[in-house]
Amino acid sequence: MKKILMVLTSHSAMDNTDGKTGVWLGEFTDPYYEFIDAGYQITLASPKGGRPPVDPMSELTEHVTGSNRKYNDDEVAKTAFSQTQVLNQIRSDDYDAVFYPGGHGPIWDLAQDNNSGILILDFLDAGKPVAAVCHGPAALISAERQRPGFLNGKIISAFSNTEETLVGRSGNVPYLLQTKLEEFGADVKTALVPFLSHVEKDGLLITGQNPLSAGPTAKALINFLDETAEARRSPEIA
Template sequence: MQKILVILTSHETMENTDSTTGVWLGEFTDPYYEFVDKGYHVTLASPQGGKIPVDPMSTLTENITASNRRFKNDADTQEKFNNTLTLEEVAGREFDALFFPGGHGPVWDLASNEISGKMILEFLNSHKPVAAVCHGPAALLAAEKQQPGLLKGRRITCFTNTEEALAFRSDNIPYKLETRLKELGADFHAAMIPYTSHVEQDGLLITGQNPLSAGPVAKALIEALEKNPS
């Protein structure tokens, strides 16, 4: 059985507001159930371990997905989600793929986490796929810091500056991820219409633009695993 390591954010505070963030729930649940329904073993980890903060906006009625409802009735997965391993407790070599859900949290903690960044480099150098969705690609910044030039010329997408503006959160984050990726030389692409699904794949690196891209990114990761089984 192939194994997928899902690394989630531990960060929940935002700037200039009392609102909180964390993982965007559907960006975890949509891919998670794509993986387990295909028979993959999924391990959950985070910088601090333990319970993952959830962006409250992702639990509003208009943002709830079928996978959210499934998660609500899945005691075993909730137990895993509330008791994630720390990054120090997991060994990348034991897994076949790496996945980063979004929510705004990653732009703070995963963007600067040395362990996570090192894992990304280890996976790519070992010809194992790495996927991330929405703000999950912020984790690539930590890998870029350790290997300058990693992102130059790579086809990448993420939650766009336009989408940040439409979400009214541009003033609550330390930087715009699209801008940062472009500054590092990434070949950035996005859907012409905001908040529509968009996936980019550059070799073993797979990225998705927004919440609607979470399931498609997971499917692209599964396809990559099936083409190159360990």
């Protein structure tokens, strides 16, 4: 059985406000069902384990996706979400790829989580892809801290400074993700128009810009895994 690990944030507090954050639900559900429909077995993990916080804004009617509605009627998925494994118990050897959904939470916990940073490097060193969307690429910062220079020259996408300003949360975060990634030497590519879908692939890294990019980023990861599997089979066929 093909296996994908999804790593979710455990962080819910925003800076300078009583507002909450957490997992942006559609950035979990859109990829989750892409993976399920493609025949992958999914394991969910988070720094603290258990049920991750969900950004309340992502549950508002205007942000609800078809996959959100599917999730609300899916007891198996809801149980898995409420019982995520503790991240420090996860081994990259057990999975074919890892995917990091966003929500603002990762810029606090996953960006600093040593276990996550080591895990990302373990996947990449083993030739396995790492995908992330929106604020999920903040997890790459921990990999950078584990291996200085890791992000230098990497072409990635992530939630843009413009989008952060437009959603009104630029004053409630410790740093702007695009700026932070660029400070480490990453080349951050974004859509010409804010909030449109945008995906970048650089070697084993597959990253998406915003919530609308979550499904396309998952599809890009699936395509990469399919192409890799096909390439491995081809010599045998020949």
